Amino acid sequence: MIVDQFNSSPFGGAAIAARRLHHALLRAGVTSRFWHLAGEKHRIQGDDSYAPIRWTDNSRIQQALRLPRKTFRKWQLRHALRGRPEGLEIFTSPHSDQSTKYNTATMGADIVHLHWVAKLIDYPSFFGSLADDAPIVWTLHDMNPFTGGCHYSNGCEAFRQECQDCPQLGRRHSHDLSQRFFHLKRVALAGKKLHIVSPSKWLESEARRSQIFSGAHSFQTIHNGIDTELFRPQDKRTARRKLGLPEDHIVIGFGAESIENRRKGFRELLHTLTQLSTHHPVIGLAFGGGQIDDRVPGLPEIMHTGFVSDPNQQTAVYSASDILALPSLQDNLPQTGVEAMACGTPVVAFDTGGISDYVKPQQTGLLATAGDVTDLARKLSWVIDHPSARSQMGLNARELIVREFNHDTQAAKYRALYERLLRPQEMLRQRAA
Numbered sequence: 001m002i003v004d005q006f007n008s009s010p011f012g013g014a015a016i017a018a019r020r021l022h023h024a025l026l027r028a029g030v031t032s033r034f035w036h037l038a039g040e041k042h043r044i045q046g047d048d049s050y051a052p053i054r055w056t057d058n059s060r061i062q063q064a065l066r067l068p069r070k071t072f073r074k075w076q077l078r079h080a081l082r083g084r085p086e087g088l089e090i091f092t093s094p095h096s097d098q099s100t101k102y103n104t105a106t107m108g109a110d111i112v113h114l115h116w117v118a119k120l121i122d123y124p125s126f127f128g129s130l131a132d133d134a135p136i137v138w139t140l141h142d143m144n145p146f147t148g149g150c151h152y153s154n155g156c157e158a159f160r161q162e163c164q165d166c167p168q169l170g171r172r173h174s175h176d177l178s179q180r181f182f183h184l185k186r187v188a189l190a191g192k193k194l195h196i197v198s199p200s201k202w203l204e205s206e207a208r209r210s211q212i213f214s215g216a217h218s219f220q221t222i223h224n225g226i227d228t229e230l231f232r233p234q235d236k237r238t239a240r241r242k243l244g245l246p247e248d249h250i251v252i253g254f255g256a257e258s259i260e261n262r263r264k265g266f267r268e269l270l271h272t273l274t275q276l277s278t279h280h281p282v283i284g285l286a287f288g289g290g291q292i293d294d295r296v297p298g299l300p301e302i303m304h305t306g307f308v309s310d311p312n313q314q315t316a317v318y319s320a321s322d323i324l325a326l327p328s329l330q331d332n333l334p335q336t337g338v339e340a341m342a343c344g345t346p347v348v349a350f351d352t353g354g355i356s357d358y359v360k361p362q363q364t365g366l367l368a369t370a371g372d373v374t375d376l377a378r379k380l381s382w383v384i385d386h387p388s389a390r391s392q393m394g395l396n397a398r399e400l401i402v403r404e405f406n407h408d409t410q411a412a413k414y415r416a417l418y419e420r421l422l423r424p425q426e427m428l429r430q431r432a433a
Helices: 013-027 060-081 123-128 177-189 201-208 236-243 266-273 311-320 335-342 373-385 387-404 407-432
Strands: 002-006 031-036 050-052 111-114 135-139 193-198 218-221 250-258 282-289 302-304 323-326 347-350 365-368
Touching: 002 013, 013 031, 013 135, 013 335, 013 407, 060 177, 111 407, 123 177, 135 407, 193 201, 193 407, 201 218, 236 311, 250 266, 250 311, 250 335, 266 282, 266 373, 282 311, 311 335, 323 335, 323 373, 335 347, 335 387, 347 373, 365 373, 373 387
Parallel strands: 002 031, 002 111, 031 050, 111 135, 135 193, 193 218, 250 282, 250 323, 282 302, 323 347, 347 365
Antiparallel strands: none
């Protein structure tokens, strides 16, 4: 069985999840190939299962059109985004500056498996090059595949019918860019044999309600998996000494690719920390790119490690923490929570998105009302002041992740899906022979 995985880059949040699946599938005996954008910054050294995609439609007409098309579409998007509200996620186009036809003759996988593909594929040419009966698995890492361009809707539900008058555009109206992108996606995907996989129950529910995916053949949730032998508890005192943290403080951890990403809620966490009601001394521990805004009065000390990508260093941060705070305002299945719980650290989070798939109140952590910093402070304070419950939550957390979020479990579920999708085709081939 040959599966072609497509992700725009081998680096970044979605890529980490996609690469973990890719390697788990290889170990399970699936011939998985990971295709990504060409370029030095996307290169993976020493592993030929990764390959930069080089689209084959290089006709003279396409080459002549590429530069003016790229220039126009870049201007079009910038024009539409000018003046948009601050703090929003990226807004991307389903177009590419070149034709991105899947060459069945030279690639010829049994399954096409899409991940985060913004800027990698051109919807009309890519999906137009695939036969209508070709099985396509699409793992959602955010909402972009079924919206008119946003990656998180911030509560907007226009995608259920038709995106238009988009609140994430600077220039919005009934026929704005979101409406045109939405229509283009719907046409490109019409009649295709789509099988939608979500890492969280929340995102599966949102995808089921979308007009763009109204013709999808199936929906299911398969949680992202991690290596639970790599992410496992370290000795807390050793981890704290390694990081220069005091042993007599409660350490509240936080992690994100960038702490300045508004959706990840670090600003809310800062205000939460000023409202803690506990007699225990508290110190914050954060990893991620960006700078901490320390102008918030009444903040406890926060140690900022900067961006951390090495799993061993991440494991030390999680193990050094008594609690991981997860104040995301909207999220799919944040991997920091899964990784922290694998290291035996309970999670206190806003009840939003797919976080409740692993934060089970009073079992693996606590959930606060989304966006309510007073409630989050109350929940954090309770866990701080109840060390026995906190310890048991950590044990339960580790047990849940090993049981339900292990990468081998994830790979087995995907392999079962692939085999189910190929079974009817195999029967037809046998009859034809």
